[in-house]
Every structure is written in C-alpha cells, then in structure tokens.
Amino acid sequence: MPYASVNHPNGHLRGHVQVPASKSISNRVLLLQALAGQEPFTISNLSLANDTLVLRKALQEIASGASTINVADAGTAFRFLTAYLSITPGQWELSGTARLHQRPIAPLVEALRSLGASIDYIEQEGYAPLRINGKQLHGNTLSIDASMSSQFVTALLLISPAFANGLTINLVNEVSSASYIHMTLQLLQQAGIQTDWNAQSIRIEPGKPFLKSYTVEADWSSIAFFYEMAALAQSAEIIVEAVTPSLLQGDAQVATHFETYWGIKSTYKNGHLIITKTAGVVYPHELPCLNFNTTPDLAQAWFATAAGNAVNCTLSGIGHLLYKETDRLTALQKELLKLNATLNSNQETDTYALSTKGLPRSLSTLAFETYKDHRMAMALAPLALTKRPVLIAEPTVVHKSFPAYWQQLQQLGFQIQYHT
Numbered sequence: 001m002p003y004a005s006v007n008h009p010n011g012h013l014r015g016h017v018q019v020p021a022s023k024s025i026s027n028r029v030l031l032l033q034a035l036a037g038q039e040p041f042t043i044s045n046l047s048l049a050n051d052t053l054v055l056r057k058a059l060q061e062i063a064s065g066a067s068t069i070n071v072a073d074a075g076t077a078f079r080f081l082t083a084y085l086s087i088t089p090g091q092w093e094l095s096g097t098a099r100l101h102q103r104p105i106a107p108l109v110e111a112l113r114s115l116g117a118s119i120d121y122i123e124q125e126g127y128a129p130l131r132i133n134g135k136q137l138h139g140n141t142l143s144i145d146a147s148m149s150s151q152f153v154t155a156l157l158l159i160s161p162a163f164a165n166g167l168t169i170n171l172v173n174e175v176s177s178a179s180y181i182h183m184t185l186q187l188l189q190q191a192g193i194q195t196d197w198n199a200q201s202i203r204i205e206p207g208k209p210f211l212k213s214y215t216v217e218a219d220w221s222s223i224a225f226f227y228e229m230a231a232l233a234q235s236a237e238i239i240v241e242a243v244t245p246s247l248l249q250g251d252a253q254v255a256t257h258f259e260t261y262w263g264i265k266s267t268y269k270n271g272h273l274i275i276t277k278t279a280g281v282v283y284p285h286e287l288p289c290l291n292f293n294t295t296p297d298l299a300q301a302w303f304a305t306a307a308g309n310a311v312n313c314t315l316s317g318i319g320h321l322l323y324k325e326t327d328r329l330t331a332l333q334k335e336l337l338k339l340n341a342t343l344n345s346n347q348e349t350d351t352y353a354l355s356t357k358g359l360p361r362s363l364s365t366l367a368f369e370t371y372k373d374h375r376m377a378m379a380l381a382p383l384a385l386t387k388r389p390v391l392i393a394e395p396t397v398v399h400k401s402f403p404a405y406w407q408q409l410q411q412l413g414f415q416i417q418y419h420t
Contacts (some may be wrong), residue, residue, distance in 0.1 A: 003367075004395035004406065005417045006384040011234035012279075017226065017408040018241050022219040022249060023049040023401055024180060027076050028187050029216065031084060031158045032209045034059050044215040049401040051076050062088065073097045073372070073400070076151055078128060082108055083155035086117040087162055088134040093122070095129035099372065102127065107145045108152040115139030115167075137163065143170040150177035153202075154184045160204035161193045171200045176317075179250020179294040186248055190214075218243045220251040221297045222402045225378045226275055227254050228301040229412065231262040232308045232385040235279040238412065243273035250295050257298070261287050262305065286312040289351065293317025300379035303332055306354050307341035308383050314353040331371045335380060338366055359386055367391040374400040381405075384414065 026047035033040050046052060055077040058069050062081075067090060071077040078096055082105065085092045095101070106126035109119050118133035140163065146153050153169065160167035175181065185195045185202070191209035195202065223240055230236035245268065246252040258264040263281045267274045287306070292299050296318045306313040318329070329352060333343040340357040366388060368380040374397045384390040395418065398405040406416050 001393055002395065002418070002420050004381075004392045005389055005419065006381050006392060006409070007389040007415045008384050008413055009415065010413070011385050011387065013229060013233045013236040013238055013412045015411045015413065016239045016241055017411050018404070019218050019222040019226075019243070019408070020049055020402055020404070021045045021047040021216040022221075023047040023052045023076075024183060024219075024221070025187070025216050025248060026052045027055050027080060028154070028158065028184055029211075029214050030055055030059060031080050032187065032191050032211070034063075034084065035158070035162060035209050036211075037208065041211045042213045044213065046216055047219070047401075048403055050074065050399045050403075051401065055080065062092075067091055068093045069095070071096045071100070073100050075100060075103055079105070079108060079149070079151045079155045080158065082119070082130060082132070083112060083159045085132045085134050086112050086119060087137055087159050089136075090134045092132040092134060093129060094132060095122075100128055104148065105130070107148060108155055111142045111144040111152070111156060112137075114142045115163075139163070139167075140165045141168045141170070143172055145173050146171040146175040147173040148176065150175070150180040153181050157181070157184045157188065157195075157202065157204060161188070161207045161209055163206060166206040167204050169202045169204070171202065174293070175200075176293060177250075177296055179253075182250065183248050217246055217248065219401070220246055220249040220254060222378075222405075223273070224251060224254040224298050224301045225382065225405075227258040227262075227264055228305045228379065229382045229385065230264045230275050230277045231258060231305045232382050233277060234385075236264075236275060236277040238275040240273040240275065242271060244268065244271065251297055253295055254298055254301075257290070257302075283309050283311050285310075287314075289314040289316060291315070291317040297375065300328060300332060300375045303336060303341075303343065303354055304379040304383060307336045307339040307356060308359075308386050310340075310356045310358045312353070312355055314351055316349065316351040318352060319347060319350045328373065328376070331369075331373065331376055335368050335376070338368070339383070339386075365389045365391060367393075369393050370395075370397050372397055374398050374402065378402065378405055381409065381414075 051074045054074040115137045120131040122129045194205035255266040265276045292315050299318045342355045344353050370377040
C-alpha cells in the first residue's frame with residue numbers, strides 16, 4: 001500500500017500557503033448553472049477537487065446525451081444528480097463506487113417520489129445504483145428527514161425553482177449541517193430566487209436562477225487543517241493567500257473556535273489570512289463540550305488537535321459522520337488510540353468524548369490508516385508536529401478536496417517522502 005512519510009524538523013511553522021476554492025460552493029453553483037438553461041453564466045475559480053471535477057464532467061455528459069452516469073466516490077455529485085436527473089427528461093442510470101453504494105439514499109429518493117419522480121433501485125433497496133425516468137414534476141410540498149444529511153435537503157432546494165409553483169420542504173427531526181443549507185439558500189437568493197426558512201419549513205419560489213458571473217471563494221473546510229497545525233506547533237505564522245472572511249461557509253467558525261480554545265489568532269492583511277500562535281501557549285487539560293452539528297467537517301481536525309496536545313474534549317451533534325466517505329467516528333476511534341486517546345460515544349445523546357493519557361513515549365513513528373477518506377489524511381498528517389514522523393496510508397485520497405495539500409505542507413517546512 002502506498003504511503004507518505006511526514007516529518008517536521010523543529011515544530012515552528014512559517015510560510016505562505018494556498019488553499020483550493022470551496023467545493024461546496026462550486027458544486028452548488030454548477031447545478032445552478034445547469035438549471036439556468038439557455039442563459040448559462042460563467043464561473044471563476046471553480047474548485048479543482050475531485051468531487052467538483054466529477055460533477056462538472058457528469059453534467060457535461062448529461063448535456064451531450066449520455067444516459068449512464070458514474071460518479072465514482074463523489075457522494076455530493078450523486079445526491080445532487082439524483083434530484084437533477086429526476087426533473088431532466090430522459091432515461092438515466094446513476095452509479096458509483098462500492099463504498100458509495102453503501103451510503104443511504106432512501107430519504108432523498110422517497111422525497112422525490114412523493115413529488116411524482118420515477119426512481120428505481122437497481123440492486124439493493126435504499127441504495128445506489130439508481131434508474132431514473134426524468135420528467136416534469138408537479139408536486140409543491142414534501143417532507144424529508146433532515147438529520148442524516150444536509151445534502152439531501154440541498155439537492156431538493158436546488159431543483160425547487162424549476163417547479164411551476166415552487167416548493168415547500170418540511171424538515172423532519174433535527175437538521176444536520178444546517179450551515180450548508182444556509183449556504184444553498186444564500187446562493188439561490190444571489191441567483192434571483194426568493195427563499196424563506198421558517199422553523200422547520202423552507203419555501204422556495206419558482207424562477208430561473210441566473211447570475212451574470214460567479215467567483216468561488218476559498219474553502220474554509222481546508223483552511224481548518226492549518227488552524228490544527230498552528231495549535232500543534234511550537235509557534236506559527238501561516239499566511240493563507242487570497243482569503244477573506246466568509247458569509248457563506250459555516251466552517252469559517254473554525255477561526256473563532258481555535259482562538260477561544262487554542263489561542264490561535266486570525267488577522268486579515270492585503271487580502272490574505274494570517275494564522276498565528278506565539279510560543280509558550282499552555283492548554284488546559286480539558287475543554288468544554290461543543291456542539292458541531294452545523295460544522296461536522298471540523299470534527300476530525302478538532303479531535304486530532306486535542307489528541308496531539310493530550311487535551312480531553314467532547315463534541316456533540318456529529319453522529320451523522322457515520323455516513324460520510326467512511327464511518328469517520330469509528331475511524332477516529334481506531335487511529336487516535338495510537339496516541340493513547342480514547343474516543344467514547346453515547347449515541348443516545350449524540351456526544352463523543354475524547355479521553356487522553358498523554359502521548360506514548362515508546363513509539364518513534366505513528367502509522368495511520370486513512371480509510372479512503374480525504375479528511376482523515378489531512379487531520380492526521382499534522383500530528384507529525386508531536387516530534388515524531390507520521391506515516392499516512394494512501395496519501396492521494398486528498399485529491400477529493402485538496403489536491404495540493406502535501407505541497408502546501410512543504411511550504412511550511414514539513415518534510416514529505418512518498419513510498420509505494
């Protein structure tokens with residue numbers, strides 16, 4: 001199995017880095033562009049993440065008449081296209097990798113069926129691959145369980161303006177990753193679509209989404225790992241180029257979280273973000289419980305930061321991480337044990353408590369599995385700042401969201417060697 005060896009000679013981080021454009025924004029804007037029909041708009045700074053490249057290619061294939069679409073492991077693309085193809089005339093087959101076929105799709109399919117969509121499961125009930133008979137849909141109200149994935153809700157929101165009378169979506173149960181739903185609504189509004197979110201009900205008015213052009217901003221989910229690095233470092237001054245405060249991305253809260261609990265400062269100068277940590281910062285033995293329901297993509301960086309600093313912490317509202325690229329909570333449990341850190345779960349209260357016993361002195365190298373999950377690789381690699389080399393299995397998994405991740409670590413003095 002290929003792996004990367006990651007090391008840092010002194011634990012002091014200095015340098016300039018660049019992060020990719022937001023794939024979450026890119027993917028939504030690509031769907032809006034497709035729905036714009038005869039009046040497409042231009043998109044600048046589109047993400048180069050694999051998820052976005054897959055979705056763009058799929059939309060091009062659909063426009064050119066292809067009827068069989070394979071999105072590999074791009075879960076976002078699969079969910080968005082399930083909704084999009086249900087209103088696009090034609091006979092479609094939508095599939096992906098074996099892991100993607102294990103991720104539930106039933107809540108979205110049932111919601112679309114309630115609107116009259118014709119969708120069949122080709123293999124296992126409730127899971128991909130799907131056979132879709134695309135046609136005009138006429139429903140105007142539906143209900144969906146919003147606790148499993150915000151992408152189910154977003155997929156429906158994006159196609160809502162195409163309905164003659166718009167669409168009202170009633171959200172059942174607690175909404176997971178609500179910040180991503182807010183992102184979708186703000187993008188719809190920017191495209192001239194009227195929206196209203198009142199308690200557990202979202203109303204989208206009909207219309208043709210249109211933007212003269214759109215420039216995608218930097219990805220705060222990726223920036224989060226540089227805050228982790230700063231918190232693990234002896235000292236840090238990381239200049240993240242071309243980044244400004246974000247009103248769209250909930251993960252921008254990482255700046256506040258890391259300043260409040262890890263003493264990491266954020267400043268903006270000349271269009272760049274500067275992340276700093278002064279030497280000598282002392283962390284408490286335990287942090288208060290935080291609810292990451294709206295920002296679950298920050299959880300891996302948070303737990304890795306705590307384990308690397310031997311700090312106990314608890315997060316709640318992240319149970320839906322079970323259904324991501326991998327079961328991220330089980331993956332973290334297994335890998336953080338190597339740092340003498342135990343992650344205990346209480347699924348009834350949806351809380352996950354990390355208990356640490358201090359970093360192991362006997363291990364000269366930390367070898368981590370990544371479970372084909374880009375965020376596992378990016379969260380575990382900075383643990384090389386605990387003064388021992390880290391081995392990361394399958395380092396190319398970062399291509400899913402941050403293709404240049406390893407090169408950017410080198411800009412901060414990390415030493416990386418690749419092995420096959």
